[in-house]
Amino acid sequence: AAPLLLGSPRDTVAVIGQSVILGCEVSAQPIAEMKWRKEGMVEALPGKHRNIIxxxxxxxxxxxxxxxxxxxxVRQRDAGVYICQAWNMYGEVSGSARLRIISADSPLASEVTHHLVGVFDVSDDEDDSPREGPSGSHE
Known part of the structure; x- marks a missing residue:
């Protein structure tokens, strides 16, 4: 079956100089390949970006x-939309998140530094979100 997106990257606000992690989670049989790219750019990340892993x-x-x-x-030029693409022989799925960069003297900055960067839009707590089992009815 084509890949199924279980967790999409989350829109994130970061202060210049912070580190940011975006996450993406897919399920696919056969197993999916995954790549990241930035909107407006063709090549897969990290490419020439030395600050991206x-x-x-x-x-x-x-x-x-x-x-x-x-x-x-992060620097101002890192702002933009990041896309996670996953594919196998049956199809492709993608999720995206917008990264906003603010300066340290912005009124938002104190709020941003106090909470951890969100990785997934889907709850990581297995108990409170029903997940499709391996025999999901998504054909």
Whole structure:
């Protein structure tokens, strides 16, 4: 079956100089390939961006892939929409998040520094969100 998006990256506000992590979680059989890119750019990240790290690993279930995009010491030019794309032979799915960058003297800055950066839009707590099992009826 085509990949199913379990967790999409979350819109994020960061202060210049902070590090940001965006996350993406998919389920696919056969297992999906995953890449990240920035809206308006063709090449996959990290490309030439030395402050960007891309990682992925298998998830808790057999057919899951969890990916991260980490941007270290964000600058204004890192602002924009980041897209996570996952695909296999049956299809493709994507999720995106907008990253806003603010300066340290912005009124929002004190709020931003106090909470951890959100990775997923989907709750990470298995108990309070019903998840599709491996025999999901999404054909």
């Amino acid at each position: 891309v990682q992925s690993r298998g998830g808790p279930q057999r057919h899951q892939v969890i990916g991260w995009l980490q941007i270290q010491e």
